[in-house]
Amino acid sequence: MPDTAAEPAIRVRDVVVSYGGRRVLDGINLDVARGETMVLIGASGSGKSTLLRQIIGLEQPQAGQVLVNGMDLATKSKKDLKKIRLSIGVAFQDAALFNSMSVEENLALPLREHTRLAESTIRLMTWMKLSVVGLADFGKSSPRELSGGMRKRAAVARALSLDPQILVFDEPSAGLDPIIAAELDELILALKRAFNMTVVVVTHEMASAFHIADRMAMLYNGSLIAIGRPDELRKSAQPRLRQFFDRVPDQVLDPSVIQTYFERYLKGDFE
Amino acid sequence: MIGSAVEYVGRVTLRHVEYVGGLAIQLRAALASMRRALPLVGNRNRWRSAVNQMLAVGVNACPMVGIMALCTGFILAMQGASEFRKFGAMNLVVDLVSLGFTRELGPLLAALAVSGRSGSAFSAEIGTMVVTEEIDALRTMALDPIEFLLAPKYLAMLIMLPCLTIMSNACGILAGGLFMRISTQMTLRVYLGYVADSIVLRDVMMGLLKSLAFATIIVQVGCLEGFHVRGGPDAVGRSATSAVVKSTFLVILSDLAFTGIFYLMERH
Ligand SMILES: Nc1ncnc2c1ncn2[C@@H]1O[C@H](COP(=O)(O)OP(=O)(O)OP(=O)(O)O)[C@@H](O)[C@H]1O
Numbered sequence: 001m002p003d004t005a006a007e008p009a010i011r012v013r014d015v016v017v018s019y020g021g022r023r024v025l026d027g028i029n030l031d032v033a034r035g036e037t038m039v040l041i042g043a044s045g046s047g048k049s050t051l052l053r054q055i056i057g058l059e060q061p062q063a064g065q066v067l068v069n070g071m072d073l074a075t076k077s078k079k080d081l082k083k084i085r086l087s088i089g090v091a092f093q094d095a096a097l098f099n100s101m102s103v104e105e106n107l108a109l110p111l112r113e114h115t116r117l118a119e120s121t122i123r124l125m126t127w128m129k130l131s132v133v134g135l136a137d138f139g140k141s142s143p144r145e146l147s148g149g150m151r152k153r154a155a156v157a158r159a160l161s162l163d164p165q166i167l168v169f170d171e172p173s174a175g176l177d178p179i180i181a182a183e184l185d186e187l188i189l190a191l192k193r194a195f196n197m198t199v200v201v202v203t204h205e206m207a208s209a210f211h212i213a214d215r216m217a218m219l220y221n222g223s224l225i226a227i228g229r230p231d232e233l234r235k236s237a238q239p240r241l242r243q244f245f246d247r248v249p250d251q252v253l254d255p256s257v258i259q260t261y262f263e264r265y266l267k268g269d270f271e
Numbered sequence: 272m273i274g275s276a277v278e279y280v281g282r283v284t285l286r287h288v289e290y291v292g293g294l295a296i297q298l299r300a301a302l303a304s305m306r307r308a309l310p311l312v313g314n315r316n317r318w319r320s321a322v323n324q325m326l327a328v329g330v331n332a333c334p335m336v337g338i339m340a341l342c343t344g345f346i347l348a349m350q351g352a353s354e355f356r357k358f359g360a361m362n363l364v365v366d367l368v369s370l371g372f373t374r375e376l377g378p379l380l381a382a383l384a385v386s387g388r389s390g391s392a393f394s395a396e397i398g399t400m401v402v403t404e405e406i407d408a409l410r411t412m413a414l415d416p417i418e419f420l421l422a423p424k425y426l427a428m429l430i431m432l433p434c435l436t437i438m439s440n441a442c443g444i445l446a447g448g449l450f451m452r453i454s455t456q457m458t459l460r461v462y463l464g465y466v467a468d469s470i471v472l473r474d475v476m477m478g479l480l481k482s483l484a485f486a487t488i489i490v491q492v493g494c495l496e497g498f499h500v501r502g503g504p505d506a507v508g509r510s511a512t513s514a515v516v517k518s519t520f521l522v523i524l525s526d527l528a529f530t531g532i533f534y535l536m537e538r539h
């Protein structure tokens with residue numbers, strides 16, 4: 001029997017992903033321990049969602065490997081893949097609720113498909129999950145009738161449906177009001193305490209990130225430029241990290257760039 | 272100049288080969304997961320969604336298919352009569368309509384109506400689910416999109432298109448009878464007697480066989496177009512159009528192939 005306690009829940013090894021020749025992820029290495037909350041930060045378009053898609057096995061890396069509970073996601077066995085998938089709950093950035101079903105049915109779907117629970121039990125469980133995110137009254141609504149923030153919360157509730165060991169949230173609190181965002185943070189902390197869940201969260205809310213993170217990782221230009229505990233990162237002198245924390249804008253309008261652009265345009269370089 | 276032309280032809284050919292390859296792969300996966308959509312032996316939820324699909328693609332298409340077949344039957348009878356009257360051989364109209372429908376027009380009309388209604392609906396439904404990441408969500412829940420979405424549609428179509436074909440045959444032949452009643456005072460009873468003499472069971476069976484092939488084409492092309500959607504809502508619209516265009520084209524092409532084979536079989 002191998003020592004599973006020491007084995008990380010998620011292990012990302014030298015993962016490379018490129019779209020049309022551009023390397024979005026360029027040799028990423030990341031371990032997430034069991035029961036740990038890892039917060040991913042990084043600029044928009046830096047590849048956070050792309051990294052999450054690798055972790056949940058939606059796409060295969062061009063190089064490197066991703067191991068979840070010690071199992072390689074590139075494994076060919078359908079049964080193993082199913083087992084891994086069922087142990088991960090995912091809330092997508094744009095919720096990705098099934099629009100043809102009611103909110104309730106969205107939550108019930110994985111239970112109906114993968115368990116043999118009685119219908120009454122399933123109804124009770126979905127109601128409880130919906131209450132946790134404050135949507136108990138909206139079970140019968142269609143996802144189209146919910147506001148953006150409500151859809152996000154419903155997606156979080158659906159991710160919890162099968163009581164997974166690993167939770168993956170892509171910007172769960174973006175677009176939520178501060179009170180509900182804070183409640184979501186508390187929910188994540190509570191889940192961790194109660195069920196020792198491993199959580200990977202992408203967020204742009206620094207306050208929330210520092211509150212829930214055991215460790216944080218910053219993605220920049222396809223690499224993780226900083227990984228560490230919140231207090232370590234807070235003290236770090238990494239310029240990009242500092243810029244991110246201190247909300248310093250990039251130099252957006254550099255006059256010399258515009259000038260060279262016009263010069264090249266007049267010379268006909270763009271024909 | 273010639274080089275680029277050759278290159279162009281090569282590229283287009285390759286694209287078509289790739290497309291057919293994609294269809295074949297999807298068809299194999301669909302056949303493998305069909306068992307799960309069957310009642311009793313399969314998954315209850317798949318069968319339930321297959322029944323829903325049967326209502327959507329079959330029952331709701333009845334008025335359209337029926338009216339199309341009635342009109343076409345009447346048209347065929349009129350066109351035939353204007354020619355056959357010259358030889359005083361009005362009875363040939365009966366043969367024309369009954370053979371024309373059982374062998375050819377019945378299955379074809381049903382398939383074209385369904386391809387227009389459901390081919391586009393399939394690709395729009397699946398394409399939208401691709402854009403909104405619902406397909407990805409399915410996969411993270413360990414639900415296979417082919418089994419979950421395609422298998423029920425395929426099963427529904429394999430059952431309903433032959434039914435619609437039979438209805439289309441009946442409506443077309445009925446319209447022929449109506450025309451004969453109006454233009455030659457032939458009673459419907461006598462007309463149906465003639466029809467019964469001219470129809471061959473083999474023709475009807477061949478027509479139904481064709482409709483199974485058409486059902487396969489409509490479902491597989493419609494769903495493949497949907498799964499191939501990349502980008503936003505505009506891509507969904509394009510996929511719906513191309514699902515109808517491609518499935519209609521392939522339905523006619525396969526009709527030609529089938530009819531050719533039957534023709535050769537008949538001669539030997
Ligand atoms: N399927 C795809 N095809 C082509 N390019 C893609 C694809 N998916 C992502 N990209 C590109 O990869 C880069 C990273 O995208 P990603 O969605 O991972 O960013 P992100 O860090 O999640 O950004 P945000 O914070 O805005 O959600 C982007 O530049 C995007 O254009």
Ligand SMILES: [Mg+2]
Pocket residue numbers: 048049050093170
């Ligand atoms: Mg993202």
